[in-house]
Each structure stands twice: as C-alpha cells, then as structure tokens.
Amino acid sequence: MMxxxxxxxxxxxxxALADFAPPITDPLTKAACGECHMAFQPAFLPARSWDKMMxxxxxxxxxxxxxxxxxxxxxxxxxAESAADGPQGGxxxxxxxxxxxxxxxxxxxxxxxxxxxxxxxxxxEWKRPDVVTKSNCVACHKTAEKGIYEDD
Amino acid sequence: xxxxxxxxxxxxxxxxxxxxxxxAYVTADEDTYAMHVFSGYWVLCALTLRxxxxxxxxxxxxxxxxxxxxxxxxxxxxxxxxxxxxxxxPALALGxxxxxxxxxxxxxxxxxEAIAEAGLWLVIAHGLIIAWIFQGRRIREFLTGAAALxxxxxxxLPAWAADxxxxxxxxxxxxxxxxxxxxxxxxxxxxxxSADFASCSTCHTPDPRAAGRHAKTGRVIExxxxxxxxxxxxxxxxxxxRFTRDCQTVLGRACTAREKGDYLTxxxxx
Numbered sequence: 001m002m003x004x005x006x007x008x009x010x011x012x013x014x015x016a017l018a019d020f021a022p023p024i025t026d027p028l029t030k031a032a033c034g035e036c037h038m039a040f041q042p043a044f045l046p047a048r049s050w051d052k053m054m055x056x057x058x059x060x061x062x063x064x065x066x067x068x069x070x071x072x073x074x075x076x077x078x079x080a081e082s083a084a085d086g087p088q089g090g091x092x093x094x095x096x097x098x099x100x101x102x103x104x105x106x107x108x109x110x111x112x113x114x115x116x117x118x119x120x121x122x123x124x125e126w127k128r129p130d131v132v133t134k135s136n137c138v139a140c141h142k143t144a145e146k147g148i149y150e151d152d
Numbered sequence: 153x154x155x156x157x158x159x160x161x162x163x164x165x166x167x168x169x170x171x172x173x174x175x176a177y178v179t180a181d182e183d184t185y186a187m188h189v190f191s192g193y194w195v196l197c198a199l200t201l202r203x204x205x206x207x208x209x210x211x212x213x214x215x216x217x218x219x220x221x222x223x224x225x226x227x228x229x230x231x232x233x234x235x236x237x238x239x240x241x242p243a244l245a246l247g248x249x250x251x252x253x254x255x256x257x258x259x260x261x262x263x264x265e266a267i268a269e270a271g272l273w274l275v276i277a278h279g280l281i282i283a284w285i286f287q288g289r290r291i292r293e294f295l296t297g298a299a300a301l302x303x304x305x306x307x308x309l310p311a312w313a314a315d316x317x318x319x320x321x322x323x324x325x326x327x328x329x330x331x332x333x334x335x336x337x338x339x340x341x342x343x344x345x346s347a348d349f350a351s352c353s354t355c356h357t358p359d360p361r362a363a364g365r366h367a368k369t370g371r372v373i374e375x376x377x378x379x380x381x382x383x384x385x386x387x388x389x390x391x392x393x394r395f396t397r398d399c400q401t402v403l404g405r406a407c408t409a410r411e412k413g414d415y416l417t418x419x420x421x422x
Contacts, residue, residue: 022293027300037369062348063368064397132370139370147293 021092023147026078032067033075038138038145042082043093044109050079052105061107110134158213161205169198170275173244176251177272180265189255196248199241217241230285236278240271247271314378314385314420321388322413330410335418338411345404352402352415360422377422385416 021041024030033039042050054076057065067075080086084093084100099113106112110119125131130139137144172194179188202217209215220234250264323330340358342350348367349355355373357364361380364373375381385391391412399407407415 023297025293025296025300027303036366037371061368064400066397067393130370132365133368136370 019092019149020090021147021149022082022088022090023145024078024082026075028071029075029078032071034145036063036065037135040109040135040137041092041147042079042086043084043089044096044112044115045083045106046085046097046100047080047083048105049107050083051076053107054079108135153208153210153213153215155210155213158209158215162214165198165202165205169195169202169244172198173271173275177268180268189251192248192251195244196252199245199248202241232281232285236281240274240278243267243271243274314382315388316420318385318388318391319413319416319420322409322416326408326410326413328410330413330417332414332418332421334411335414335416338407338415339418343403346401349402352398354402360419376419378420379422385420391416 021043023041024033024039030039045053053060054072057067057072082088082090082093084096086093089097096112096114099117100106109115119134125140126134128139130136132139137149141149143150172191176188176191176195179185179191181188205215206217217237218234220238221231223231247264247267250260250267254260254264319330339352339356339360341352344350353364354367355364356376360377361375363375365371366373374383376384378384395407395412395415399405399411
C-alpha cells in the first residue's frame with residue numbers, strides 16, 4: 001500500500017506553477033461571450049473596461065454583439081465580479097492592475113501592458129495561419145478556455 | 153539567470169530528488185539492495201546539488217532558500233513553501249545520511265528506517281499542501297463548472313436535433329413557401345456592406361457540412377448543416393439572435409422572415 005502511494009506521489013510530484021485566471025462559470029455569460037471567440041477570463045481587464053465594452057455591444061470591435069438589455073446587465077455584473085479589480089480577480093487580476101495606469105481603460109486584453117510584456121514573440125509566431133489574431137488565445141494556449149496559461 | 157531558467161532547473165532538480173526518493177523507498181527490500189544504495193546516494197547528491205543551486209540562483213528567484221517566516225507579505229510566495237523546504241530537505245538528508253551509516257553499521261538500520269518512514273509522511277503532506285495551494289481552486293472551479301454543464305445538458309436534452317418548427321414559424325410569418333435554393337443563394341451571396349465579411353460563407357465556409365472559422369477571431373465554428381451538427385437550430389431565441397447580428401454584419405440590414413426561413417430550410421436539407 002505504501003509503495004503504491006509512493007509511486008502515485010511520483011506521478012503528481014511536479015511543481016505546478018501554471019499561470020491561472022479563473023474561467024467564467026456563469027452559464028449565460030459563458031454562452032453569450034463564448035460564441036465568436038473563447039469566453040475571455042474577466043481577470044484580464046478591470047471592471048471599468050468591461051463596463052465600457054458592455055455599454056456598446058452593437059459596435060464590438062467592428063462586429064455586432066448586441067444582447068437583450070436584461071442579459072447584458074446580468075453579464076456586466078458577472079464580469080465586474082471577477083474583473084482584475086473585482087473581488088474574484090485573483091493573482092492574474094493583480095498582475096494586470098499593477099501594470100495599468102489609473103486613467104487607462106483598455107478594451108483589448110491584447111493591448112494591456114501585462115499582456116504585451118509576456119508576448120514579445122517573433123512576428124512569425126503571430127503570422128501562423130491558425131492564429132489569425134492576437135486575441136485567439138487558444139491557438140497558442142491549448143488550455144486557455146480553462147484559464148490555464150502555463151508557458152511551455 | 154532568468155526566472156524561467158531557474159524554474160526549469162528547479163523542476164529538473166525536483167524530478168531527480170522525487171524520483172530518487174521513490175526508487176529508494178520501493179527498493180528497500182534485501183533483494184534490491186544495490187539499487188536501494190544507489191538511489192540513496194542519488195538522493196544525497198541531489199540534496200547537495202540543491203544547496204549549490206541556491207548559491208548560484210538570483211537573490212529573489214525561485215532557487216533561493218529563504219528563512220521560513222510566520223508572516224505572509226502579500227503579494228508574495230506562500231510562506232508554507234519555505235517551511236516545507238526547511239523541513240523536507242533536512243529530513244531527507246538525515247534519512248540518506250543514516251542510510252550511509254547503516255550500510256556499515258547495521259545497528260543504525262532501525263533509526264534509518266524510522267527516519268525514512270517519517271520522510272515519506274512529510275513528502276505526502278508536502279504533496280497535499282501543494283495540491284491545496286495550486287489545485288484547490290481549480291478543482292472547485294472544475295466541479296462547479298461540471299455541475300453547471302450537467303444542469304444545462306439535462307435541461308436542453310429533449311431538444312437535441314434541429315427543430316423544423318423554427319423554420320416553419322418564419323415561413324408562416326412570411327406567408328410564402330420556403331425555398332432551399334433561395335436559401336443556398338443567400339448563404340453563398342457576396343455582399344458589399346462589410347469589408348471583412350462579404351458573405352455568410354466567409355465564416356460558415358462555402359460547404360455548410362464543414363467546420364467554419366470566424367474570420368476575425370479565428371475561433372472554429374461548428375458546421376451549419378443540421379446533418380453534420382446535431383446542435384444546430386434547436387433554440388429559436390439563439391437562431392433569431394444570430395440572424396439579427398449576422399444579417400446586420402454581412403448585409404448591412406435585417407433579414408426578412410422569408411430569407412431566414414429559406415436559409416434554415418437549405419441548411420436542414422443539407
């Protein structure tokens with residue numbers, strides 16, 4: 001019994017130092033914001049950014065993401081809850097905030113200083129055909145939808 | 153050294169130590185004695201190496217061996233890490249050293265065994281603490297996610313395949329017979345309202361039975377044909393929501409009820 005336990009230990013005993021952002025669990029938000037792209041983890045932007053984005057879904061980066069007003073209000077609450085500066089922002093939120101000026105309201109995760117710092121990649125990486133755009137996290141981070149951005 | 157390199161070194165070292173310890177533990181019987189001695193020395197070497205790594209690591213990097221504290225300066229590393237290192241490293245070193253002694257002086261065997269046993273419990277505790285620190289939240293998140301998914305799945309289970317009533321309702325609203333041919337023409341039509349999305353097939357691909365790709369976000373879109381995707385057109389509200397958006401985007405106007413009905417008819421026959 002002890003020997004089996006010891007072997008099991010060996011299997012799980014690799015230090016897990018993955019970078020983690022809590023994924024959205026609210027089913028409505030996950031469905032509505034996970035349709036055209038993966039449902040980005042709210043911790044990547046502060047609440048003021050999400051508010052601004054939710055206030056103008058008709059022009060959502062050149063796309064139309066209009067939602068019924070009651071749905072939008074609910075989603076706005078969910079996003080604020082886990083936003084970088086929200087109560088559930090966690091360590092990822094802290095990292096984002098620490099590199100954000102107070103007068104900045106970025107709408108793109110991919111334009112935050114914290115993102116740019118981690119993504120000084122060669123141009124050829126961004127040009128890979130399956131990447132399409134910087135915001136296509138899943139193309140490079142297989143587990144992005146689960147909020148796990150372990151660098152490998 | 154960059155933190156990245158330091159973490160890699162730390163991981164390699166950790167694998168070497170954990171591997172050596174486990175091998176030593178499972179080969180403790182008499183008949184595998186040679187392997188046991190070898191892995192015991194291996195552990196000893198790994199522990200010595202750890203001290204050397206601490207010397208060459210940067211002053212605030214992961215290779216440093218900080219003095220354990222009772223306070224936690226947030227943000228910062230959980231103080232439990234320092235405590236685990238402070239307990240585990242000496243305990244394993246003691247186990248390995250008493251092993252070397254027991255090799256020559258058999259009376260030390262009992263002591264060696266007791267220390268090694270205690271070491272295993274420390275390692276187990278170490279594993280549980282790490283699991284708790286790193287995985288606890290993820291496991292909770294996974295469980296709530298799975299529960300939510302299951303609930304959603306159960307609720308929508310009865311309506312799994314495309315619902316012909318959705319197209320029929322558009323047909324009734326239009327007061328006309330629906331046509332798959334007109335639907336196909338709409339699906340493939342090239343328009344000028346949007347520079348990025350000339351056609352429905354820009355994202356949904358010209359072959360509705362194949363998976364498409366959102367032309368801007370890169371996200372995969374499951375096939376549109378009902379025959380190729382059992383989840384298509386099952387929820388009238390979702391269908392209407394997407395028509396509202398996608399027609400506006402591609403055509404620069406809303407689709408008429410007839411167009412919507414035609415479009416669905418085409419995709420349900422495909």
